[in-house]
Amino acid sequence: MAHLENARIVVFRAVAQQLSFRKAAEELYLTQPAVSLQIKALEEDLGVQLFDRTGSRVALTAAGKVLLDHAERVSVLLQQAEHAIAAMGGELAGQLALGASTTIAQYVLPRMLGEFLAGHPRVQPSLISGNTERIVEAVAQHEIGLGFIEGPSRSRDVKSEPFLVDELVLIVPAAHEWAEQARIPVEELKKVPLLMRERGSGTRHVLEMALERHRLKPASLTFAMELDSTEAIKSAVEAGLGAGFISKWAIAKDLRAGVSFRIVAVEGLRVQRDFLMIYAAGPEPQGLVQEFRRFVIDRAAMMRGA
Structure with missing residues (x-):
């Protein structure tokens, strides 16, 4: 399914999350000059500066922080729209952004994700890995919709539930x-x-x-x-x-x-210990994230009984 999100906003979000034009370019498979041109055009359209570039340091301006907050909410809504439209045709489709701490990413999640994708080939997954602190941060900042961690989270910005x-x-x-x-x-x-x-x-x-x-x-x-x-x-x-x-x-x-x-x-x-699933505090996940969450719970129950 085609992405509904505006290309400039996609680039903006990548730079804002990475606070690096180079890292954003690598993430989006673009050249760094192309990323800079997209940001410049967006700033001209809005009539404000979105990033403070001092030497090698990149920081969001006050206007940039406001735009990022709204852009993240819009991204979630558009993903939900993609999932809802796909569901009307009786199938799941769209992007599924996941994160997992190292052990789960290496030994547990690939098998589950492979089985899920076998039944839903139009789902486009992405997976980041790191230690528990990194995954909690990624969920809290809405970089990913669902995280899997090996230790307890002390963050009030995420909810957690055991699955294995x-x-x-x-x-x-x-x-x-x-x-x-x-x-x-x-x-x-x-x-x-x-x-x-x-x-x-x-x-x-x-x-x-x-x-x-x-x-x-x-x-x-x-x-x-x-x-x-x-x-x-x-x-x-x-x-x-x-x-x-x-x-x-x-x-x-x-x-x-x-x-x-x-x-x-x-x-x-x-x-x-319990392996935990985590998602952002607030309403429970919807759409594709919720479907994968339910799949993991059901599959983990089967693994416990094996």
Whole structure:
């Protein structure tokens, strides 16, 4: 389905959200001069300056902030119109803007999204990934309609609901002395270098809270390295750099294929968490976002029962 939104407003929103003409050009697959010309033409039409360009810094003017607020609301309304018109023909169509924190983006969402698109081929998805803080920010700023995160959100600008249960498990190199043990005492974690996700990661937040409940303060542990993805932690463990906690969803295929790491149970320590769907505070999502939200809830129920 053709996009109903005015091209200049699309360019304006991209620059306003990125606060960068270069990044907006990359996002829209345009040249930077083309983006600049669109903004210049829009400013001339409105008779105001929308951006304050001081050196390499780009900031919205007061008029720019007003236009962005209205442009985001118009974008939502036009998307709803596209979805409603498509629904009149008995099918779903239009753009579906999603975001997911790293583990969900890599191991959970692709399968769900693939199944959804198989039944709705005219849907055009986009997906951004990052840690939990980044996805919460993207939902709150209406960059995406629906987000999926691994840790709790403290933002009042989003609503959240659980859709899938996850568990963090400890993995060690296959040659590690713990590899053949059925379980280890929780105090043993003080003796091994731990590979941790970066600050702002939902995985790290949940793990640190679980460890503190067992009186394992960060100061009593050896954090060998911070890594920005589950895959990086798996590779570092396989290389013998330490032990790490990762999602059970991230190792399902690895265990079937045979890998050079082992899962080790820790006495009394079970780190469970909810994967959450989030959307902007206010009215519940409508149209295509709502349809995908319902699909995820139904599909997650099937995965829990599998």
